Amino acid sequence: MSTTTARPTGTSTTTVFQEEVVTRPAARYALAFGRIVIGWIFLWAFVDKLFGLGYATPAERAWINGGTPAQGYIGGAEGPFAGFFQSVFQNPFGDILFMVGLLGIGLAMTLGIGLKVAAVSGTLLMVFMWMTQIPWVIGGNNPVTTSHWVEAALLIIAATTLAGDTAGLGRPWGRIVGNSWLR
Numbered sequence: 001m002s003t004t005t006a007r008p009t010g011t012s013t014t015t016v017f018q019e020e021v022v023t024r025p026a027a028r029y030a031l032a033f034g035r036i037v038i039g040w041i042f043l044w045a046f047v048d049k050l051f052g053l054g055y056a057t058p059a060e061r062a063w064i065n066g067g068t069p070a071q072g073y074i075g076g077a078e079g080p081f082a083g084f085f086q087s088v089f090q091n092p093f094g095d096i097l098f099m100v101g102l103l104g105i106g107l108a109m110t111l112g113i114g115l116k117v118a119a120v121s122g123t124l125l126m127v128f129m130w131m132t133q134i135p136w137v138i139g140g141n142n143p144v145t146t147s148h149w150v151e152a153a154l155l156i157i158a159a160t161t162l163a164g165d166t167a168g169l170g171r172p173w174g175r176i177v178g179n180s181w182l183r
Helices: 025-051 069-075 082-089 092-111 115-132 147-160 170-177
Strands: none
Touching: 025 092, 025 147, 069 082, 069 092, 069 115, 082 092, 082 115, 092 115, 092 147, 115 147
16 A cells, blocks of 8 residues: 655646646647647637738737727627626737737747646636637537637646646756746
């Protein structure tokens, strides 16, 4: 019979790496793939809104052409909280915050560093976006969940499983920052 002693969170001076959290290599690569995919979703949204590549954002509404990326989304909000979010974020500050958020979350997830901060800020962004378009109020395919929930789940899963350690810069980053919130 063997016993293990649990380390209290945040009190260890030893940095935890992914192999201690996820023991199977195939699972680590699957988590890394999910991390990179969700990172690319955020990075692509940033690039498309910045340059107006014609996918979700036409060139004339690109941020570099004077477009308003956050205002475009929030302006079309219909949910019960739409008025609140429009009053707070439908301005140039809202655009800057939105674009910096997309870039930061996308880079963190793609590179595998700063996953905790990216997961918290990205989940908050997804909750806000969901609140502006609550499906049971405005209609949709599912009365409760939207893709925002899936995106938030991928962000949280990547951070809690240290998915940046595999196929990313999480391991060297972890040596620098330890188990801090910057991990």
